[in-house]
Amino acid sequence: MKIAPLTLRYQLARSALLAALTGLVPLASQAQYPDRPVRMVLPFGPGSATDTFLRIVAEPLNAALGQTVVVDNRPGAMSALAVEHVAKSAPDGYTVIAATNSIVATPAGILRKVNYDPIRDFTPITRLAGTSYVLIVAAEQPWKTLADLIEYARANPGKLNYASGNLGGLMYGGMLKNSIGVDMVHISYKSTPPALLELLAGRVHWMFTDLVTASSQAKAGKVRPLLATAAQRTAMFPDVPTIAETGIQGFADMPAWWALYGPAGMPKDAVERLNREFTTILRRPDVRSRLAVMGIDAVPSTPQELANFTREQSQSYIRLIKEFDIQPE
Structure with a gap:
């Protein structure tokens, strides 16, 4: 068996090393989520319950993600303006919405025309909280x-x-x-x-x-x-x-709730990271006590639990709007 000349052996070793390093470059260059600010869209204006609640959560979320969480208030049209905006945003994990139950009630018949589907157009991340x-x-x-x-x-x-x-x-x-x-x-x-x-x-x-x-x-x-x-x-x-x-008759139980969604097709790692950080924050005793004083109960969930909850709520609002003859705006 002949041994390759020193120069040839050196070139072969060098080529193998470069190939190995080249194979590692994509892994090393892939930035972990998030690597820039995350925009959290709110469907109501400053001073609303939604705004007050989410700004309390945004404080510790900044530190947990290592990035700024930008609160973007977009009120109007029974939250449809904000919801439609997020539905059409890039599904990269950097635009999410802290939606209320309007996300399912509005297309169920509250408005005459809504340009989104609450199931098809969103990625469920976690339930957030509820109130009355x-x-x-x-x-x-x-x-x-x-x-x-x-x-x-x-x-x-x-x-x-x-x-x-x-x-x-x-x-x-x-x-x-x-x-x-x-x-x-x-x-x-x-x-x-x-x-x-x-x-x-x-x-x-x-x-x-x-x-x-x-x-x-x-x-x-x-x-x-x-x-x-x-x-x-x-x-x-x-x-x-x-x-x-x-003793007044004719009312249905319809508690208010908040949940976090992203556009359909969000990366799995972004969903998992946001779910983990929101769940951790909403389980913190100091955060829960601040919310309880306001009449808000923190109820984080898994993405699948939110998906199931969204379907149930959508069907419930279709029934309620028909039952109480709520006319579209």
Whole structure:
């Protein structure tokens, strides 16, 4: 057996080493997710419950991801503007949405035309949290109880109006109006803050809003809560009766929720990383206690659990909208 000359052996060894190193280059050059800021789109404006909640989570998320989490508020059209924007974004993991139950309710019949499908056009990442609603009136209004408000409405048909700045305001407001059989005017706003301003100014008579908004305004003495939608009285409003306690018929259980989605086709590593970091943060005692004070319950999940939940909620809203004859906006 002949031994190759030294020069030839050197060239062969060098070629083998280069081939090995070349094979490693793609692995070494692949950046781990995320390697730039992540944009989290919110379907409601600054000051809303969604905005307040997600900014609390965004603080520790910045550190966990090692990148800035940019909160992008895009209110309007019952959250459809924000949801459609994310559905059409690049599925690279750098644009996600902290959606509310509007993501399934809007295409179920809340709006006449919606350019997205809640199942087909999104990648489920994790459930985030849930809360409930409260009916409020401005503190200067004369109604001390729900019975007072209903009595006035029946004595003055068509003279009262109510606002909605989110899905709960729209649905629960419509349910109350239908259940007592009195004509009242509905006024829709892009999000809760502008609707609340109109309520406080006396141009809106009543509205359903989330516990986060109701609590802060009640503590400031600006609003009076008259009815809670939760199954049991909440610690935040122990003196406010629930729907069941009033005996009023015609309401459906429709709690508010938030969940994280990305565009369809998101990379698996991005989904897993976001799921892991959000789950860890939402299980932290300090974060959970901050949210609990606001009436928000953290409920992280697996991506598959969110996928199942999304399908169930979509079917539920199709049924509810038909059952309560909710007319599209």
